[in-house]
Amino acid sequence: MNAIAVLRQTMWSGWTDLRSVYTPTTWAFGWMVRVLCQVVFYSTLGALLGDAERARFLLVGAAVFIAVNETMMASASTTWERFSGTLSLLAAAPAGMVVVLAARSWFWVASGTLSSSIALLALAPFFGLRLGLGDSLAAVALILLTALTNYAVGLCCGSLSLRFHRLRNVFSNIALLTMTAVCGVMVPASFWPAGLQWFAAAFPASHALEAVRLAIADAPAAAVLAEAALAAGTSAVWLALAATALGWFQTDARRTGSIDFGD
Amino acid sequence: MSITGIEAPAVEVRGLVRDFAVKGGPPRRALDDFDLAVAPGEVHGLLGPNGAGKTTLCKILSTVLLPTAGTARVQGLDVVADAKRVRPLLGIVFGGERGLYARMTAAQNLRFWAALYGHGRREGRRRAAELLERVGLGPRADEAVETFSRGMKQRLHLARGLVGDPRVLLLDEPTVGMDPVSAHEFRDLVEDLRAEGRAVLLTTHDMAEAEALCDRVSFIDGGRLLRCEDPRVLGELLSRHERVRASGVPEALAARLAALPGVERVRATGPGAVLVETDRGGAALPVLRTLVEAGVTDVSTAPPSLEEVYLHLIGDRGMAVRP
Numbered sequence: 360m361n362a363i364a365v366l367r368q369t370m371w372s373g374w375t376d377l378r379s380v381y382t383p384t385t386w387a388f389g390w391m392v393r394v395l396c397q398v399v400f401y402s403t404l405g406a407l408l409g410d411a412e413r414a415r416f417l418l419v420g421a422a423v424f425i426a427v428n429e430t431m432m433a434s435a436s437t438t439w440e441r442f443s444g445t446l447s448l449l450a451a452a453p454a455g456m457v458v459v460l461a462a463r464s465w466f467w468v469a470s471g472t473l474s475s476s477i478a479l480l481a482l483a484p485f486f487g488l489r490l491g492l493g494d495s496l497a498a499v500a501l502i503l504l505t506a507l508t509n510y511a512v513g514l515c516c517g518s519l520s521l522r523f524h525r526l527r528n529v530f531s532n533i534a535l536l537t538m539t540a541v542c543g544v545m546v547p548a549s550f551w552p553a554g555l556q557w558f559a560a561a562f563p564a565s566h567a568l569e570a571v572r573l574a575i576a577d578a579p580a581a582a583v584l585a586e587a588a589l590a591a592g593t594s595a596v597w598l599a600l601a602a603t604a605l606g607w608f609q610t611d612a613r614r615t616g617s618i619d620f621g622d
Numbered sequence: 623m624s625i626t627g628i629e630a631p632a633v634e635v636r637g638l639v640r641d642f643a644v645k646g647g648p649p650r651r652a653l654d655d656f657d658l659a660v661a662p663g664e665v666h667g668l669l670g671p672n673g674a675g676k677t678t679l680c681k682i683l684s685t686v687l688l689p690t691a692g693t694a695r696v697q698g699l700d701v702v703a704d705a706k707r708v709r710p711l712l713g714i715v716f717g718g719e720r721g722l723y724a725r726m727t728a729a730q731n732l733r734f735w736a737a738l739y740g741h742g743r744r745e746g747r748r749r750a751a752e753l754l755e756r757v758g759l760g761p762r763a764d765e766a767v768e769t770f771s772r773g774m775k776q777r778l779h780l781a782r783g784l785v786g787d788p789r790v791l792l793l794d795e796p797t798v799g800m801d802p803v804s805a806h807e808f809r810d811l812v813e814d815l816r817a818e819g820r821a822v823l824l825t826t827h828d829m830a831e832a833e834a835l836c837d838r839v840s841f842i843d844g845g846r847l848l849r850c851e852d853p854r855v856l857g858e859l860l861s862r863h864e865r866v867r868a869s870g871v872p873e874a875l876a877a878r879l880a881a882l883p884g885v886e887r888v889r890a891t892g893p894g895a896v897l898v899e900t901d902r903g904g905a906a907l908p909v910l911r912t913l914v915e916a917g918v919t920d921v922s923t924a925p926p927s928l929e930e931v932y933l934h935l936i937g938d939r940g941m942a943v944r945p
């Protein structure tokens with residue numbers, strides 16, 4: 360298998376998918392405006408209900424969570440393969456579908472990192488969050504990490520969506536709602552009972568978001584890196600789960616005939 | 623290749639069975655003790671009505687479906703045990719508009735699949751360009767597939783099936799949606815594939831296409847192989863059982879038609895409309911003449927349907943085609 364060629368071609372196919380979701384104009388004036396409104400909404404809520412500290416907490420949480428939100432779309436775009444009728448052809452191709460499905464939705468990582476970073480950096484001054492150049496660069500790098508590590512969660516939901524086609528919208532929505540609640544986005548993770556905190560720690564987003572918060576708060580680099588490493592580690596587990604679920608889907612499909620020509 | 627140096631059959635299917643689970647009922651048998659052999663360089667037609675099991679066979683051969691029992695081999699390799707080695711040998715083409723990335727251009731689609739069949743960037747580009755020329759899509763290479771007509775998508779499908787340089791092509795109703803000119807070009811293309819020594823398994827409902835293209839034709843129905851024939855037999859059946867359709871035919875005239883030599887029966891298909899079935903080559907001619915002389919102008923001839931040919935195939939030589 361020529362893995363580099365497969366990756367290149369797959370990323371190109373993802374790019375054409377992205378361009379069908381957004382034009383530059385709809386990205387900037389549709390999606391980005393929505394993102395900014397959403398982040399302003401939560402941050403303002405914090406300012407009204409609590410204090411400046413609460414507003415900043417919500418700002419960072421809501422802004423970084425955009426990257427999580429967008430990379431969960433990888434779940435939906437994985438199932439687009441069935442809609443284009445290429446699933447059976449991928450299954451029959453020598454290179455198989457693992458690399459293709461793992462790489463085809465990369466554009467959500469790019470778009471998620473970009474919109475999340477813009478939201479954080481553009482809105483920070485309005486809520487009294489002063490970010491120097493170093494802080495800003497660190498935040499963007501860690502938002503990229505957030506997007507990349509959560510992409511594995513999106514892929515896992517995508518694999519399950521292929522297997523359980525009728526539930527295809529359920530997995531990513533449940534995962535997203537769960538993460539919103541427990542990963543320290545709106546309320547600090549410490550608010551929850553210990554058991555739930557352990558559960559939350561299974562999501563890369565918990566650690567990646569914490570890394571962003573620590574970096575912005577000028578915490579020691581070691582603490583930031585430790586959270587980043589935890590994000591990468593949990594993400595690897597999700598990636599393995601995604602591959603397992605995909606293998607499960609393929610084995611099952613071969614047995615039951617649930618992939619048709621044209622699927 | 624076998625150890626003796628004799629080339630293994632391109633496709634060899636023995637006792638193949640495939641059952642599908644049916645909710646709240648007994649399993650449905652889509653393939654039933656099916657046997658088939660396709661030689662390298664042979665164009666083999668697989669002819670059968672809807673639900674006969676043609677696509678099921680193609681899916682098993684293409685490694686996306688497991689057989690319930692029996693074996694299937696491609697160039698001597700088992701499609702279950704050696705699936706990984708079978709895949710590069712195969713090219714898959716199915717009918718319809720799906721199976722392409724609609725937003726990518728024709729060339730991008732082909733380059734994508736070239737990569738999945740193990741070719742690097744340069745080779746992928748070369749193959750894509752060459753194949754697009756070959757199927758007549760050269761001028762539209764850089765247009766998005768969503769702007770293509772059905773027949774154009776079908777041509778692209780063919781090119782896609784060839785991008786991995788397959789030894790064996792599985793064509794599952796590849797001419798669905800093609801205009802007669804394209805269908806004709808398709809035939810030329812299949813001739814070329816044969817000349818290049820590739821084996822082709824061609825699934826179709828179109829008896830004329832099967833007759834024109836195939837070295838041998840297998841008839842399948844209800845998942846069973848009815849018989850494997852020289853396509854000339856098919857051609858003979860097609861002309862022997864030609865039918866004449868006419869409307870505005872009074873009853874007396876219909877009776878006269880029925881009395882003509884070679885007329886098997888005259889069926890009323892509506893008020894004044896008849897379908898005349900013949901069972902002898904050339905018998906349609908006197909029928910036509912009689913109709914025209916009687917002043918009937920709404921007259922047409924048609925080949926017999928697949929079902930009729932089946933009946934004749936079985937009826938002519940007895941039911942016991944296969945144990």
Ligand SMILES: Nc1ncnc2c1ncn2[C@@H]1O[C@H](COP(=O)(O)OP(=O)(O)OP(=O)(O)O)[C@@H](O)[C@H]1O
Pocket residue numbers: 615616617642643650651652670671672673674675676677678679
């Ligand atoms: N995934 C499946 N689940 C249940 N039954 C199936 C499945 N796939 C095929 N079948 C059944 O198997 C039989 C053979 O189907 P198949 O698609 O192979 O027919 P075909 O010869 O290709 O027909 P057509 O000419 O309509 O394409 C049919 O009765 C069909 O309903």
Ligand SMILES: [Mg+2]
Pocket residue numbers: 676677678794
């Ligand atoms: Mg079919």
